[in-house]
Amino acid sequence: MFAHVDINNCYVSCERLFDPALEGRVVVVLSNNDGCVIARSNEAKAIGIKMADAEFMVRQNLKENNAVIFSSNYPLYADMSARLMNNLARFTYMLMVYSIDEAFLALGNIQSIDLEKHTNAISENVMRFTGLPITVGVAPTMALAKLANKAAKKQKRPYMVLANEEKIKAVVKDFPIEDVWGVGLQYFNKLTELGIKTAHDFRELKADLVRQHMTVQGWRLHQELWGKPCNVIKDVAERSKGIESSQSFNTYQTELSAVEEAISMHAATVALKLRQQKSMALQLTIYLRTNKHNITHDQHYPSITVKVPFAANSNHQLTRIAVQAIRAIWQPGYNYLKTGVRATGIIPAGEVQYNMFCDYGHSKEQQLSELMDSLNDRYGRGTLRLAADSFERKWAMKQEFLSKRYTTNWKEIIVAK
Known part of the structure; x- marks a missing residue:
């Protein structure tokens, strides 16, 4: 026998858990940059709010029904x-x-x-x-x-x-x-x-x-x-075909330096996910996107796939490759709205084949990444990061309706009085 479990209206349920006053009210959660609806309470469904509805198209309906709106709170x-x-x-x-x-x-x-x-x-x-x-x-x-x-x-x-x-x-x-x-x-x-x-x-x-x-x-x-099992439950690492980190900017980007900072963050995120599932990547795909819905702008969708010299999951190695790749595909004169990094060719960390003629500081980079993970686990994600990933992040996504990180940030934990 098998069991399938899922959370009812997941993101909405997470928000309601820390604010019971939301029970019975129309609640929606928006995607990156507060663009469209990605989670709805049953009350929101009842007033006709559909998945992927653009926020500006349902804004009036939400306002008339006294809806509560949240930006995506991914840490929570x-x-x-x-x-x-x-x-x-x-x-x-x-x-x-x-x-x-x-x-x-x-x-x-x-x-x-x-x-x-x-x-x-x-x-x-x-x-x-x-x-x-x-x-x-x-x-x-x-x-x-x-x-x-x-x-x-x-x-x-x-x-x-x-x-x-x-x-x-x-x-x-x-x-x-x-x-x-x-x-x-x-x-x-x-x-x-x-x-x-x-x-x-x-x-x-x-x-x-x-x-x-x-x-x-x-x-x-x-x-x-017909009740005849053909699928088997596998470890997530075994079935993973790719790991991706991407995000739309809060405004159009025309400077390479800002895009480099964003691509550095995405490369570090991909590296962390690889380490968490004890695997490494053989290839990285880096891409840029303009806004396909804005027909007044010239369109450009460049991408490049780079073979990693040796399978890797360290922040240093993947960030270095990603930054070099973004410089190769960057073209000035376009209004870029999104960038991302995707890792493929994923293998278990214990199956890496090295070259005896090449001096590769694998163990040193692994130790550095593990040290960063340890410090970030203790003091909060992003406390320690590579210099290529700026702390300012002026390009970061818009989150006007963001709730608190109740369970992952000491400064935002609920206080009982």
């Missing part, structure tokens, strides 16, 4: 996510963090246990120790567990357990095919042509026909909906 959300995952780990021998607000748990063969009580215990335990409302779906496969989770949400239930074929049939009967995990736009179009509207319709297709039209991935999904 990441910390609450870590607390959730640590709590979930108590209920499984294998946990796969799928995103910041969801995870899969391997429950194994626990037929002797009352699954309903066990699932309810997970839900109540998380609420008791983190304060976060979650939904849990339990089933014989990961696809069915995800489906059970969505079905529970639609029925406004804290959890759903599909322990046998009878319960599975009852849920898949009217479950929309477009809401099935793994059915993207391309698969949806193909299935629509075949007259498939529900998960039940999809299950009734012959396996050979599914493989013919949807390749092996579609076939695996088909098997999973």
Whole structure:
């Protein structure tokens, strides 16, 4: 059996946790630079606010409904996510963090246990120790567990357990095919042509026909909906295809120095993520973007992929490469709005192949990066950074509605009087 857990309206729930007065009110959380809606309370959904709605387009609607608006508070959300995952780990021998607000748990063969009580215990335990409302779906496969989770949400239930074929049939009967995990736009179009509207319709297709039209991935999904496991829970580091850090500027950038500072920050962020999952990168992709929605400006979308001489995860090595790359693709005369760094070719840290003819100070750079991590963990992220990443950050994103970092900054911790 597998369990799929996710936080209900994650970012909104994190904000409400530290301000209970927000319960029952219209609440939205905005993306980088307060651009568009990326999280909504149920009350916001009820007044017609949709995901990815531009803030300026729904501003009047939010104002008329006395809405509370927040900028994305990533330190808070990441910390609450870590607390959730640590709590979930108590209920499984294998946990796969799928995103910041969801995870899969391997429950194994626990037929002797009352699954309903066990699932309810997970839900109540998380609420008791983190304060976060979650939904849990339990089933014989990961696809069915995800489906059970969505079905529970639609029925406004804290959890759903599909322990046998009878319960599975009852849920898949009217479950929309477009809401099935793994059915993207391309698969949806193909299935629509075949007259498939529900998960039940999809299950009734012959396996050979599914493989013919949807390749092996579609076939695996088909098997999973029949309760035959084809996906396995993996360590996050094993399944990672790339790590990226990017951000839009708060205003157009026309000076290389400001973009270099931003790219240095992104390279350091990517390096930290690599170290956290004990892996290294063989390639870096660095890119620049103008505003494609502003047709009055000339457009320019340069990018470059650089091979790292030796797989690395140190701030010094990746920042040096990223800065050199941004200088190579920079073109004056454009109004740049976004830049980013993406690491690919990710391998475990213990599998790096070195060159005996090249003097590479790997251990020294590792020690420096680990020392920086230690100091930043103790005194706060960003306390110690490379000189290339300015402390001023005039290009930093706009966050006019930012809440406090209640759990990661001593100066912003809640004080009880």
